[in-house]
Amino acid sequence: MKPTRLVEFMQKMDPNSVAVFAGAHDIRRNADTDFEFRQETDFYYLTRLNEPDCVAVLSPGHPEHKYVLFVRPRIREEEIWTGIRTGVEGAVRDHGADAAFDISNLADLLPGYMQNVDKLYYRLGNDARFDQTVIATIKHVREKIRGGVYGPTTIIDPGTIVHEMRMRKNEDDLNCLRRAAQISAEGHVAAMRHCQPGMYEYELEAIVEYVFRKQGATGVGYPSIVGSGFNTTILHYNTNNDLIKDGDMVLIDAGAEYKVFSGDITRTFPANGKFSRAQRAIYEAVLAANKEVIRMVKPGVSFMALHEKAVEVVTDELLKLGLLSGSRAENIEKATYARFFMHRTGHWLGMDVHDVGRYKLHDDWRKIEPGMVFTVEPGIYIAEGTEGVSEDYFNIGVRIEDDVVVTESGSEVITTGVPKEAAEIEELMKQTLTI
Numbered sequence: 001m002k003p004t005r006l007v008e009f010m011q012k013m014d015p016n017s018v019a020v021f022a023g024a025h026d027i028r029r030n031a032d033t034d035f036e037f038r039q040e041t042d043f044y045y046l047t048r049l050n051e052p053d054c055v056a057v058l059s060p061g062h063p064e065h066k067y068v069l070f071v072r073p074r075i076r077e078e079e080i081w082t083g084i085r086t087g088v089e090g091a092v093r094d095h096g097a098d099a100a101f102d103i104s105n106l107a108d109l110l111p112g113y114m115q116n117v118d119k120l121y122y123r124l125g126n127d128a129r130f131d132q133t134v135i136a137t138i139k140h141v142r143e144k145i146r147g148g149v150y151g152p153t154t155i156i157d158p159g160t161i162v163h164e165m166r167m168r169k170n171e172d173d174l175n176c177l178r179r180a181a182q183i184s185a186e187g188h189v190a191a192m193r194h195c196q197p198g199m200y201e202y203e204l205e206a207i208v209e210y211v212f213r214k215q216g217a218t219g220v221g222y223p224s225i226v227g228s229g230f231n232t233t234i235l236h237y238n239t240n241n242d243l244i245k246d247g248d249m250v251l252i253d254a255g256a257e258y259k260v261f262s263g264d265i266t267r268t269f270p271a272n273g274k275f276s277r278a279q280r281a282i283y284e285a286v287l288a289a290n291k292e293v294i295r296m297v298k299p300g301v302s303f304m305a306l307h308e309k310a311v312e313v314v315t316d317e318l319l320k321l322g323l324l325s326g327s328r329a330e331n332i333e334k335a336t337y338a339r340f341f342m343h344r345t346g347h348w349l350g351m352d353v354h355d356v357g358r359y360k361l362h363d364d365w366r367k368i369e370p371g372m373v374f375t376v377e378p379g380i381y382i383a384e385g386t387e388g389v390s391e392d393y394f395n396i397g398v399r400i401e402d403d404v405v406v407t408e409s410g411s412e413v414i415t416t417g418v419p420k421e422a423a424e425i426e427e428l429m430k431q432t433l434t435i
């Protein structure tokens with residue numbers, strides 16, 4: 001049987017067209033060692049085939065070969081080293097392809113599928129080497145014009161179809177995301193319960209990622225961020241090498257990848273288990289923004305309106321704390337809050353942590369719809385030496401990030417497995433664990 005998403009995609013293609021999707025390749029890490037393989041996400045979403053060096057060709061107008069896979073052949077001497085492959089027969093038998101070929105035949109066979117169709121769906125810019133293969137194939141087909149053959153005249157980004165599909169999660173997708181979020185939350189809880197001043201950031205990283213694997217995640221959806229002290233103010237810090245000191249804040253931004261869907265959670269907590277006055281003040285300011293934004297989530301709300309709400313709340317809170325002065329309106333107008341809150345409030349979430357899908361349609365920010373999933377992650381970051389700020393606030397970076405599903409009537413927060421109220425965090429941190 002053909003994969004459901006692939007069938008849906010083909011129904012949305014122009015009848016006189018062909019689509020080509022290339023899977024990912026093994027990438028060399030060093031010497032003869034590769035990075036862990038991760039399939040190209042659109043390819044996986046459509047085919048569910050999780051092997052390197054595959055190409056899928058979709059030809060809705062073809063009399064027989066509507067879905068063709070090019071795959072690595074089964075070679076016993078190679079399988080001994082790297083595992084059993086799907087192979088040409090398996091691609092037809094187990095993956096619903098109408099025909100399958102050894103990937104080494106691609107250059108010979110691809111022109112046949114690309115001729116006499118008007119449109120080619122292919123996403124240029126993803127894979128420079130494969131772009132060259134596609135361009136060479138178009139050229140090859142064009143050169144056969146005197147034989148009555150023509151090549152595609154329009155190249156369309158298949159993202160216009162497949163990314164819109166990926167944005168609207170079905171129940172299976174949501175269940176994977178719920179599990180990814182639950183596992184992510186358990187990792188954060190474990191980190192809070194193990195954290196002690198005197199540990200290194202990488203020890204917490206190891207605890208979080210141990211829980212992810214223990215609970216059946218394939219690993220992380222993105223490199224874990226575990227920062228303490230000054231490092232909490234570096235947005236994508238992930239060296240995770242410093243000693244965690246008494247009095248530090250600790251910021252962990254980590255998400256498990258489960259069945260190719262990613263969680264994305266940030267929690268921030270005091271290393272010693274008790275918020276100082278200044279830490280708590282900043283924490284409550286960010287928490288207020290996180291909660292206000294989540295309260296707004298329901299179908300029809302503009303994605304930009306959510307960010308604007310976070311900006312308003314953060315600005316109000318910074319004014320209350322005396323970290324900004326003047327009126328809300330003038331601070332927003334001059335974007336003074338951006339010294340402390342310098343990123344957006346969220347992003348789409350799915351098989352990619354920063355998931356695909358347009359944020360604007362024509363000139364308007366998109367209105368959220370049931371089945372869309374995104375993060376809500378306001379923050380305030382005050383690095384040491386920030387001008388005009390009392391030293392009490394130095395090296396306090398706080399981000400609180402939850403994952404939210406838009407439902408028919410509002411929202412479902414799927415990251416409630418880890419607390420975010422300051423008092424709950426303090427309580428949890430008293431339940432110390434050690435390894």
Ligand code: GLY
Pocket residue numbers: 222253264347353377401
């Ligand atoms: N973990 C990256 C982000 O929160 O966007």
Ligand code: MN
Pocket residue numbers: 264347375377401
């Ligand atoms: Mn995020």
Ligand code: MN
Pocket residue numbers: 253254264265266401
């Ligand atoms: Mn994150």
